[in-house]
Amino acid sequence: MSSDPWGRVDETGTVYVRTADGEKVVGSWQAGSPEEALAYFERKYEGLVVEIGLLEKRVKTTDLSAKDAQTAIDHLREQVDAHHAVGDLDALRARLDKLVSLVEKRREERKVQRAKQSDEARAAKEALVAEAEELAQSDQWRSAGERLRSLVDTWKGLPRLDRKSDDELWHRFSHARSAFSKRRKQHFAQLDAQREEARRTKERLVAEAEALSNSTDWGPTAARYRDLMSEWKAAGRAQREHEDDLWNRFRGAQDVFFAARSSVFAERDAEQAENLKLKEELAEEAEKLLPVTDLKAARAAFRSVNERWEAIGHVPRDARPKVEGRMHAVERALQEAEEAEWRRTNPEARARAEGLTGQLQAAVDKLKGQIEQARAQGNNAKADKLERELEGRQALLDQALKGLHEFGG
Known part of the structure; x- marks a missing residue:
């Protein structure tokens, strides 16, 4: 008979194990010594x-x-419960019981964790749905579209909820994406239609611009080009593949016209500048006729100057009033001298000579006052013009005084 602290073998070869509930039969051993039997079951x-x-x-x-x-x-x-081993089986049972408790604890922890994860996943998916539904109303097509695609990737990375909840949220999420895609598709279809209409409009504008590019009707054509540009801007953009080509053709046609106009205007400006120089010389020659001492000679000389004046072409528009005003002032002085001569030789004029002299003196005084005022206001151009007119009036006044003296003689 052989034994150890946890088991024994009796004389019949039966192996026992000691437990808290007493000895339990482990098995029968006939193949060797009791020690070998215990060693096997140990x-x-x-x-x-x-x-x-x-x-x-x-x-x-x-x-x-x-x-x-x-x-x-x-x-x-x-x-363990089969008692086919020799050792502290009660200790093994205790370890298994402890392990059951640990597994149950882990089960509860994981249940709580899964519930927490489920709540977090639900909140995350509800947030995704809310953002997707807001984005569905956006007109920021590129950024909103990219954000929606990002939300899909985020959704795929979240745990699934219970089937009903997950399906309901996914349906809302998917519906928001579909609504955005539908609106975007409608927007770009409308945009394509608008761009096609813009292309047709701009092709018409280009055709007209090209037809006008060789026009020499400078004023009306330049005005029409301005109108065409306004229509171009109002037409909106055509498709990208057409817009640049149409613009280059439109702008090129304008450039041809305006380059030709600039060339012609440059020649015209040079010619008009030369004309102005000639007319200023003639105006100076005419002004030397004042004051009038020999009316007949002055009139003949002025006719000569005026004939040469008329033979000269246009001068720059901004210079025209000043140079023509100088000639008009001389012409008015000659007219007033003729009127004074007529009054002097007209018997009926004797009675009016004195009154006329007074009127002329008043006019001269008035002009002097206006000249002073213009100078004080810094309007030298007006003052210069009035002074030229004063010269004519003064000459007329001098002749009137001379005529009055003759009347008195």
């Missing part, structure tokens, strides 16, 4: 110790599911 015990140790490690360090862990525990418990 090795089976050590095997159970190793398996339980490995299971404890898996439960503590891996994500082994509670179901699989419980199955493994039940399998080991069956082996």
Whole structure:
């Protein structure tokens, strides 16, 4: 008979194991000595110790599911309860009981974690749905479209909820994306139609611009080009592949016209500048006729100057009033001298000569006052013009005084 602290073998070869509930038959051993029998069943015990140790490690360090862990525990418990090993089986049962408690604790922890994750996932998906529904109303087609695609990737990375909740949220999310895509499609279809209309309008404008490019009707054509530009801007943009080509043709036609006009205007400006120089010389020659001392000679000389004046072409528009005003002032002085001569030789004029002299003197005084006022206001151009007119009036006044003297003689 052989024994150890946890088991024994009797004289019949029956192997027993000691437990808290008393001895339990392990099995029968007839193949060798009792020591060999105990050693064999002790090795089976050590095997159970190793398996339980490995299971404890898996439960503590891996994500082994509670179901699989419980199955493994039940399998080991069956082996322990079968009493086919010699060793401290009660200790193994205690370890298995502790492992059951640990698995149950882990099950509860994971249940709480899954509930938390589910709540977080629900909140995240509801936030995604709310943002998607807001984006569905956006007109920022590029940025909103990119953001919606990003939301889909975020959605795919979230855990699934229960089927009903997940399907309801996905339906809202998908509906928001579809609504945005539909609006965007309608927008770009409308935009394409507008761009096609703009292309047709701009092709018409280009055709007219090109037809006008060789026109020499400078004023009306330049005005029409301005109108065409306004119509161009109002037409909106054509498709990208057409817009640049149409613009280059439109702008090119204008450039041809305005380059030709600039060339002609440059020649005209040079000619008019030369004309102005000639007319200023004639105006100076005419002004030397004042004051009038010999009316007949002055009139003949002025006719000569005026004939040469008329033979000269246009002068620059901004210079025209000044140079023509100088000639008009001389002409008025000659007319007034003729009127004074007529009054002097007209018997009826004798009675009016004195009154006329007074009127002329008043006019001269008035002009002097106006000249002073213009100078004070810094309007030298007006003052110069009035002074030329004063010269004519003064000459007329001098002749009137001379005529009055003759009347008095």
